[in-house]
Amino acid sequence: MNDDGTLHDATLQDAARRLGVTAAERLDVERTAQAVVARLRAEPRARGAWVWIQPAWLKIAAALVIVAGAGVVTRALWREPPGAAAPIETIDLGDLSAAQLSELLRSVERPGAPEPVSWQDVSLEDLSTPQLRALLASLDMKT
């Protein structure tokens, strides 16, 4: 064998040329042609197309499920927990005593980390429970 790809082994070359010849000669080509046409006719092309399209639809469906799942998880993480306090009418914090603020907090008590807040800059509707709690604590300290 050379780099030009020719076979210089006579036995191998001859065997390669003969390989499959006998089997191919036995093939009834016309019968095969008619059988192929009959199968093409019996198995509609749409069926084959569906087989090939199906993976694409599966990918799209999987992507939609992932997006929807991510949305549900995100919403669950950010939304208010059940039983959240209803909106409170705007009240000037300066009108409330410490006892009134304490009472108000008890009615809307929720778990959460306290955050420092200045009571002079906000109204009650702007505050979360932890913020209200922090505010109350600061008022208790003053009194």
Next chain:
Amino acid sequence: MPPAEPAAVPSPTDAALIAAWQGGDEQAAAELVRRHARALARFLAGAGAPEADLDDVVQETFIRAFRAAGSFRGQCRFRTWLLTIGGNVVKDAHRHAKRARVVPLADDLRSTEGDPHERAVAAEAEGRLAEGLRRLPRMQREVFLLRAQQGLEYDEIAAALGSTPGAARVHYHHAVKRLKEYVK
């Protein structure tokens, strides 16, 4: 004055027949089968398709090819593309059946042409070659068959197998090196 002979009608190209089939012409598909069935059968037999199943494998190959005709972009000849599909069909058939190929030595020996001793020697070499091909990696086997049996150029082989001519040449050389050990 003798009547003029009718002008010879050139036979349609493979590309024209494929287009006709895609347009719904079943006879175009049948004509493509007539043109390429024997070459495909030789390739499939060499690739390890059992002779008893050869007709089924040939049919399945054509069915897959016609179903996927829309993806044929003319990167190689239709026959070459068909042969690569046939390689996939044989691989799938082996995966399902997992049975060894029966080399038709006895059938070759039944042939009545030529010297009986020469026939026997040739048949034995063919059988050894078939056995050697069965043990080759798929790429080497198909490159060898496309080159040595079907007479294709490396460019054509590479285009059909999604490889490069250089890589096809290397596969071929490795295949020949190993097959010589079986045939000698």
